[in-house]
Amino acid sequence: MSYLIGALLAQDGLTNGAIYALIALALVMVFSVTRIIFIPQGEIVTYSSLSLASLQQGTAPGSIWLIVALGLLAAGLEGFGYLRGDRSTSRLRAMAAYGLVPLAVAALTFATAGAGFGFLWNIVLVLLIVVPMGPLIYRVAFRPLGDATVLHSLIVAMAVHFVLLGCGLLAFGPEGVRTPPLIAGRFPVFGVPVSAQAMVVVAVAIVAIIAMALYFGRTLSGKALRATAFNRVGARLVGIRTEQAARLVFLLAGFAGALCGILVAPITTVYYDTGFLIGLKGFIAAIFAGLASYPLAALGAVLLGLFESYSSFFASLYKDAIVFALIIPILLWRSLRSTHVEEDEE
Amino acid sequence: MSTRRIALLVFTAIVLVLPAVLSAYGLTLMNFIGLAAIVVVGLVLLTGIGGLTSFGQASFVGVGAYTTAWLTTAAGLSPVLALPVALFAGAFFALVIGAVTLRLSGHYLPLSTIAWSLSLYFLVGNVAALGGHDGIPAVPPISLFGWEPSGPAYTWLIVAAVALSLLTVANVLASRDGRAVRCLRGRRVMLEAFGVDTARLRLVIFVHAAVLAALTGWLYAHLIQFVNATPFGLNASIEYLFMTVIGGSAHLFGAVIGAGLMTLLRDGLQRLAPELVGSGGATEIVMLGLVMVVLLQTAPRGVMPWLLRLLPPRGRPWMDLDRARAIAPFSSRPKPERGTELLTVAGVTKRFGGLIAVNDVSFDLKAGEILGLIGPNGAGKSTLFNLLTGISPATAGTISFAGERIERMASRKIARLGVARSFQHVLLRSDMSALENVAVGAHLRSTRGYLSALLRLDRREEERLLAEAMRQLDRVGLAHLAHEPAGSLALGQQRILEIARALAADPALLLLDEPAAGLRYREKQELAALLSKLGEEGVAVLVVEHDMNFVMNLVDRLVVISFGQKISEGAPTHVQNDVAVQEAYLGVAA
């Protein structure tokens, strides 16, 4: 293996690692605040890529119908809650927001999809379409569960994954898409041609990670979220509304997913079912971090990306088996570190 | 005959008659329901009852299927001879994987099962000996002395396998290990305190579930006569888990219901979906997912509890007092002579990071003595208690019990030496009867293992265990509530139940954490009398208690700690007059 090949492999691994990192961060965040293992994160990524590709071709993406449907469902749930006796104005406000925001986004998309306002506007539209999916999915699928066990919400997450997968197939069809790069071209770095797109991916991932660290470390609402993560009952006692926290966290997860989709669309062909595998790799990184630490999750993701890249080079036949088996030593290491009986939840 | 039994008989009759009247397609559906039910029975044990979520069951099905497919094609073995090998292969894989992953807590486990099952899945397609991605074709049918079961006969074979799997799990659940399995979720600390090796138990049920899955694999391979990796992927595992939850994960029979409902639902959707929205499998997946979400939101415990409401409640393991008295008790532990040194705590310290919770505490306890451990809130009593029972290891100092050093010993080993305890926050299993809860305490009195329970060879021992539990319930005056669910007892009664459970372990040292809290005056008097009698029998008792009246009248000696340090020790009257104690309690500045 020459220096050049080694370096190109490293570049490839880092790019993928950055994408896994974004997913892993979202997973860790959602889990720590809500105890939900958010399997459909991968689908949010694919929806974002596929929606962007549709818009690039000048057509309104099928995912619009999904958010409109989700929005109406969520509004219906709020309305139902209102009729059932909780006559608070916040209910009505939530109902209006859930119902109207997706409709407004849909109207905007239909009005401007064919107008050719350019790539940036399309990205804005994708964010508008995909980011609300996070809170909407939470409201419709997870919120009604109340304080469910991890297993219970994990299975709901799996079911939601299936729903989104099927909707993806209905909305976008079985074929894959690729969008043009955000920035084209290659620049030599230490004699190695580095693609501009890869630099964009890594840079965006780093910015997102730093932003998250700052948000959780420095701002009041970020600290409140962290408090919820550590102690849900306690957070509720001191007046942090866990439901609001969950909504916010799902919004952030939606944003991370949308970002990921926009970044990944130019470097790989995205299909309606691509998200699950990318998501799973994000999971491995998140497990590496014990579903708790953001920097460790990012580190795990990058290591995984590099590992995948080099094992593809040397043994492409066994690459997937190797990458997924990687979890076993990680778990062994984790389990050796904890020697005492840990009480699971009931 | 109970209504339940009649319902079961009717169901069995229908299941037995069905293969004879069904069309071949009906048989195929029934076969797949049965095959899935076997796996799901294992998942009910593992996930629903044991609390271990596995997204990898389909891989064990694959291990069984591939083993038998390879043995019967490449090695030319008869399918009947391949069966034990297939089951063994399932067990072996589960042992290896379980040894690595089962020590992980809660949510790591399901995630790790996703990963390793994917790894196996990707690997198998590249093993040329296993047919690569094309799989192994032309697997021979099962043949028993020239007879080849096919059509309804194969369905009956599958039905028999389902019945057998149900039986193995039902047998286990009705045993001492089974009671422990039922406590695995959220009660591991308690189990360890009564000597149960929970890590081993988790591994054993993991292997049990894997063997059942491998059995399905064997049946599958010889039914389809073709094996490749696709049906053993993650999606299949997820579907098994869905079935478990739909049926009602805490109910064994829910496995059959869940497998049946899911398979029929899928089939029904396949018929309906094309007519509803054009065509295509996407609609089917979406609807399946939606049905799951709605079901989990509205009936989180599955359909089984709903079905059971139609039937009268189940008879719990039965034992009455007269019968219990007639059964020969276990030989009890030889108690040390009254007055001999039993527990010695010397200079024990526990640090959590920079915080010193217990600082250089020393005291001792003699056989037959009742010692009170008191101190203001946050003095370190509970930490000390945890050090004595092995829940956390001491940072420094030594604790000896009956000549053995226990300051770093695991909880379950300390239990073996004859230490039993109650918990401040009662750790009972509220859906088990009072009797069963107490029987958990007697876990170490019997040595019958998992296998003998599975084969139902443990019945006499099991009866002795229940008799022992019944006698202890009688001893604490709760015999009349023996068959009530523990959760239905008043809080005071639950505390007494905790003590009965500790007594069932036949301890030489009894550690009680606030036993009198929530008790009424008369109950306290009775408890005090019981404890005094235990003392006379040679049992050493250590009581942590807030109720001063109760303690002062009960104990022989008191140890007072404050801010992690021992500040006084001696007879109740001596301690009462100790200035340091008054300062600690009343907060008078020194």
Next chain:
Amino acid sequence: MRTFALATLAAGLLASTAANAEIKIGAILSLTGPAASLGIPEKQTIDVLPREIDGEPVSYTIVDDASDPSAAVRAAAKLIEENKVDVVLGPSVTPTSLAILEAMAKGETVFISAAGSAVIASPVEGPKKWAFKLAPQESSMAHYVYGSMQKAGDETVGFIGFNDAFGDSFIGAFKKEAEKRGIEVVSDERFSPRDASVTAQALSTLSANPDAVIIGASGTPGVAPILELRNLGYEGDIYINQGMANPDVLRVGGDAMNGVMLAVSPVLVAEQLPEENPVKPEALKYIAAYEGKYGEGTRNLFGATIWDGFKLVAAAAAEAKQEAEPGTPEFRQALRAALESQKELVGAQGVFNMSPTDHNGTDLRAESLVRIEDGKWVYVPLE
């Protein structure tokens, strides 16, 4: 709930409908799962197939197998027992096709697989007597690809293909042919259809530096290694295959596809074929039917396989119904025999000569050489 379940069992499963004269065609297709991009155009082709054969009405029942062999077996049992079909079109892929062999043979019903691997229907013995497979033989494809390579003076070849049944079968067959023709195989890299990146595999291929690279993948995932190779500056010839001959590949691949060649069924370039090509008229007929409904440029080879499957069934059924009534085991036997005896039957994809030992029946006429030029498929005569 239990009463519901029993009712379903009773109503749905005990029912056995009486046979009537219409010819019933079943189809087991992968409408979802990894092979959905094959199954969907196949289903769309069934939607444009004729509704009668030789004056008899034809009904179609399509079942999704989700690309899963177990589901395919269930589907086969359902079609045979419940729908009493006379013949089955599909399954879409090799594993599902292999899985239903036993069930189809037991039900004495012929199936015409749309999958690629030769093992499905050869050697014709045991249950494979009931299996037909229409996709052209890999050796015919190799004939055109290696012919073209040798014309260009290429001596070494590298493969990048799927890590699945398709990749194994395709690359395996091509390796065998390479040996016969004295072409040296210098690399063989695999990837999964949903991999985020194939950079490593492309680098590995590049370091072996073959004169030509053959992509053993199907659908748009096969584009990724081409993009990577071109990005990394590979300048040798690139060949794709039949499984990638669809408009989405051109859309996803863009400019990088320029100059890429493939051996493919002539239906892809039907309009450009010389008039003397025997397949041309039937190919144009398929295109008119399919593109008439789904739009220009939507033609699809998987669909064309189903089309040809129907052609064979129609020809054989016309003969078989002279001997027995559709819906009877005798009819299915006769249909099988009639299928085996079809000679010089012209389909959209090739000319079929079936025999009791050959359930594929294609020859070199089932392939042609095509080059991609500016997003168009261009017919290239080999000679």
